Amino acid sequence: MGGYIGKILRVNLTEGKISTEPLNMELAKKYLSGRGLAGKMFTDEVASDVDALSPENKIFIAAGALTGTNAPTSGRYVVVTKSPLNGVVASSNSGGQWGAHMKFAGYDMVILEGKADRPVYLSIHDDVVEIKDAAHVWGKDVYATTDTLKKEFGDDKVKVLSIGPAGENLSLISAVMNDLYRAAGRSGVGAVMGSKNVKAILVRGTGKVENANPDVMKTVLSSALGKLRENGVTGQGLPTYGTAVLVNIINESGIYPVKNFQESYDAEADLISGETMTANHLIKKDPCYRCPIACGRYSKWEGGEGAGPEYETVWVFGSNSGIHDFDAIHKANDLCNKLGLDTISVGATIAAGMELVQRGYIKPEELDGTPLEFGNAAGMVEWVRKIGYAEGLGAKMALGSYRLAESYGAPELSMTVKKLEIPAYDPRGVQGQGLQFATSNRGGCHVRGYMISPEILGLPEKLDRTSLEGKATWVKIFQDLTAVIDSLGLCLFSSFALGLSDYAALVNAVTGANYTDEELLACGERIWNNERLHNLRVGYSAAEDTLPKRLIQDPIVDGPSKGQVLKLAELLPKYYAERGWDEAGVPTPECLTKLGM
C-alpha cells in the first residue's frame, strides 16, 4: 500500500490516554482521506448537537493520501471539527511542512477528544507520543511558542502547529497555525483547540511515505510538473507575484470589493498589487512542502520581516478597509499569524466595524481612542491586536462580523454567508462564484469551488461571468473536484493546471488504487453530501443558501461591473436539481443511494 500510512493516533485529553488504531480502508475507498475521510469520521463519531467548544466535540487533524509523497503540492493537512463560528463541519486546510511530517512520523490522522484539565501540548516523535505541560507557553504568541517548544524538543527539524492567544481566548475567528506562517484559517478552529486546552502539536518524523508504483509515478509526476510549469497561473503569475497577482486582475474586472463591499472597484489598487509587493517587499519565495508553484512570500516591511500577505489578506486589510498603506497591511498580516487569527474574517470584521462606525451604530466612546474608520491604517493594525487579545470592543469583534453587526441590530452590514466572512470577489459580477458562495457548505468561502478560475482567469476554459448558463453544473463539478483535491492532501492551486484525470493518475500511481475519473469525482460528491447532511442536521436549510441583502438586491455602484446583480433566485433551483436534491435543498434518497451513502 502506498500513500496511506494506515494508522491513526487518538488522544483522549480528559483521560490522558494515547492510543493508535488502524485506518478504516473501506471508508477510505469512499471518502479518500483528509477532509473527506476525517469529515465522515467526524459526522459518525460526534453528535450533531454537541456544543463546538465542549469536550464532546473532537478535532480530526488529517493528512491526505498524497500528503508527504512526491506528488506536487502535497504538503496539506486539514483540521476537521464542528465550527464554533457557525456549526458546520469546519475543515480548514493548511500547507507548509507540518502535514507531511505527521505522515513521516507514521500517522494519517491525529484525533483529539475530551479536554485536558490544564494547558498541554502534544509531542510526537515517530512512535514516541507524549502529552506535556504547556503552562509556560499558554498566553504566548505563535512565534514565541514555536521557538520555545522547538528548543524544548531539542531538534530544530521538529515541526510545530499551535494556536495563539486568539485561540486560547476562544475567538470564533481564530486559526490553527503551523510552521509559523501557515494557517488552517477559517471557521474558528483555533478556538476548538483552545477549548480543549491544547496549545500545540509537535511532530518529528523520520520515516517516509511509501509509493505503490514508483515507476508509473515518475511518468505521472513528470507530466503533472510539466503542466504546472506551462500553465500561465501556476507557472507564471503565482510564482512571480504570489497570490496578490490577483489584485489588479480582479480589480480590473470590477469585482474587487471596497469598503466592506460598498464599492467594487479601487482606482488605487495597484499601490497594493502583487507587482508592487514584488518590487518593494519581497525577500524570497517561501514554498510549502513539494510545491513547484511556490506562491508563498517571505517579505520585508517597515520595522519587520516575515510571511508576506496573500491576495485575500492584501484586499481585506487594504481596499476593503479603504487602506493603501502596504507596510500596514504587512503588519496586520504578521499580527494575525502571530496571534493565531484568520486574516479574512479579522479584516472583514474590522471593515464591518468601520461601516458600523460610519453609519453611527458604534459610538466613538466604545473605541477607547483607537480609530476605526475606513482609511485609517494605524487604527486597523491596532484593532487586529485588540481582537487577538480580546481587548475592549476587540472582544466582541473576536466573535466575527456577524455577531458584531447583529449586536448593533444591523446584521445586514456583515458580509457573510452562514456567518463566515465572504472573501475578495464581489459575487454580483461573477454569477457562478456567487452561487458557490451561497451554497458552500462552510459558508462564505472561495476555496470550496473557485469559480474565479473559469469565470475570470479562463481556466480550464473561459466562461462569460455574467451569464447563468451552465453555471449550476460548473459549480457542482468544481465543488466536488475541490473536495477530491482537498481530501488527497493537495493544494487547490494545482487545479489551475491539473484536471480530474491528472488527480486520478496521481492517486492511482501513489496508492495502487484504480479509480476511474468518474469514481474519483463521485468520492467528491459523497464528501459534499456528507457535509450537507450535517448542515441540515444542525438546522441549516435552503433559507441560509443566500448572501447578504447588499449583494443580492443592490446593483454594483461603480467600475467595470457597474449595474450588475447576482441572480441567485434563478441559479439556486438549477443547482439543487443538478445535485439531485429536492426543492428544499435536501439530498433525495435516490441521490444518496446512487452515492452509496
Next chain:
Amino acid sequence: MGGYIGKILRVNLTEGKISTEPLNMELAKKYLSGRGLAGKMFTDEVASDVDALSPENKIFIAAGALTGTNAPTSGRYVVVTKSPLNGVVASSNSGGQWGAHMKFAGYDMVILEGKADRPVYLSIHDDVVEIKDAAHVWGKDVYATTDTLKKEFGDDKVKVLSIGPAGENLSLISAVMNDLYRAAGRSGVGAVMGSKNVKAILVRGTGKVENANPDVMKTVLSSALGKLRENGVTGQGLPTYGTAVLVNIINESGIYPVKNFQESYDAEADLISGETMTANHLIKKDPCYRCPIACGRYSKWEGGEGAGPEYETVWVFGSNSGIHDFDAIHKANDLCNKLGLDTISVGATIAAGMELVQRGYIKPEELDGTPLEFGNAAGMVEWVRKIGYAEGLGAKMALGSYRLAESYGAPELSMTVKKLEIPAYDPRGVQGQGLQFATSNRGGCHVRGYMISPEILGLPEKLDRTSLEGKATWVKIFQDLTAVIDSLGLCLFSSFALGLSDYAALVNAVTGANYTDEELLACGERIWNNERLHNLRVGYSAAEDTLPKRLIQDPIVDGPSKGQVLKLAELLPKYYAERGWDEAGVPTPECLTKLGM
C-alpha cells in the same frame, strides 16, 4: 544614489580596531562592486608576494551594487582574498540571504585584515559592530556554530556566515559558508578566514537599500522577470529539477566525466539525475534572496534532511566516483556543508585518490581501513569526514587533488587547472568550455564563463560544440559578461535568460548610472585583466593556461563524444589575440590603455 550604500567596514584583527570608510565611487565606476571592486582593492592593498595564510593577506567580503535590491537573483556576495590553494585572486561568491543583509546593515563591504590573537567572531547589528570571543564555537561544525551564535545574538533574524572545522584546519579546499547551506566554495577561502582566527560573521540589518529610479525599475523588473519565467532553463529546468537537471543532459552529450575523467558517459546516470532527485528526495525549494528561479533544494535522505546537492556535487560524489547511491551523495553533500568544504574539490580529490589506489600509488595500509575505491559509497562519505577533520590520509587530501597526486609522483592524475579541480564537463567534447577552463583566472572553474550555455543548452544561441569557430570571441565575451554579473551581486544563472542590455538596464535603474552596454562590458574586461595581471605577478604564465594531459592528449574513450579531443593549441593563440594580449598571454600596453588601467 541607489544600490550602493557607500560605506565599507574595515576590521583590523591584530589591533582589534573597527572603522568605517566611504566607498571609493570613482573606482566603483570602473570596477562596479563585488568581485570587481573588491578584486581591485585587493590587488591595490595586498602585495602579490604575501603568503595567503599570513596576517598580511586580507579578506574582502563584498556585496554587489544590486545585492539586496529588488533586482532578480540579487542575493549574492563574494569573498575576495589571495587563494591559499593556488595564489590567484580567490573570488568565491555565494547566495542565500547573508549578502543582502550585510547591505541592510549598512555596508557594501567588510574587510578583514591582520590576525586575531584568539578565535573571534564579528557581530554586526546595523552600526553596532563587535569583535567577540569565539572559543566556545571553535572546533564546532557550521550547523552547531550557526545555532549557538544565533541564540547568543538573541534574534533569529540574524544571518550567520562561518567556517567549519575544515577552515580552522587550514584545508586548502575549505569554504566560507552562510545561511547553513550556501557556500563561497572554491579556492580555499575558508582557510584564509581560519588563518585569521575568525570563525564567523553575524549580520542583522534593519535598513534598506535605496533605489534611484523606482518607477523605471518597476518596468525593468517586470521585463526581467518575464524573461526569466519564459526561458526554458530559468523558467522550467532549474525550478523543477534543480541544477541536477543537467545530469541527463550533460551525460547524453557524452561530456559527463566518470571515474576521475577516465570515461565520459555513464549508462546509469539517471539513477542520480535531477528527475530522480525530484521524485525521491525533494522536500521543498529553498530559494536565495529575491530569486525567481529557486533552483535551491531542501531534501530528505536516509536518516537526514537538509540542502539537496547541486549538479556538480551529484556528479562528483556520484559518477565521477563510480557511485550511484543517491542517499550517500546527499550525505556527502551535507557533510561538506557541515564541515565547511568545497564539494567539487573534495569529491574530485576523493576521485583522484580512488584512481591513485586503482593504479597502486596509494597503498592499502595508508587508508586506516576505510575503502577508497570507485563505487564504494560508504567509504566515500567517510573520506569526506576525514578530510574535514584532517584525519589520517584525509589531512593530505584536505590540500586538494593536485598536492595529493603530486606527493605520489603522479600529478597528471589530478584533474585540475592551476591546482583547482575541474567541474563536471569533459572539455574534450566542448571546445569553448575547454578553452575557458584553460584560461579561467582562478583555474578549473565553470562559473567564470559558462560556455555550456551556448554549446550545449543553446542559450543565447546554439553553437556547434565540436567547432573552434568563433569560440575565442565567445569565451572572451562570456568571461567579461560573467565578471559584470558577479560584480553586480547577481546570480550567473540569470544569464540563461538575460543579456548585457538587461544588466545595463538593471544597474542604471537601481544606481542611477548611465552605462551603455559597451561601457558595462568594458568594466568586465577591466576586471578580467586586473585578475590576469595578478596571476602574472604571482608567477603564472601561458604555460599554466592548460589542462591535464588526459584531457589534451587522449581522445574520449566512450559514449556520444567518443574520439573527441580538445584542440587547445589552436584555440589559445586566438584567445590571446582576441583579448589584446601578446603571444605569452600578457596584456599589451594598448589593451590596458584602452581599458584605462
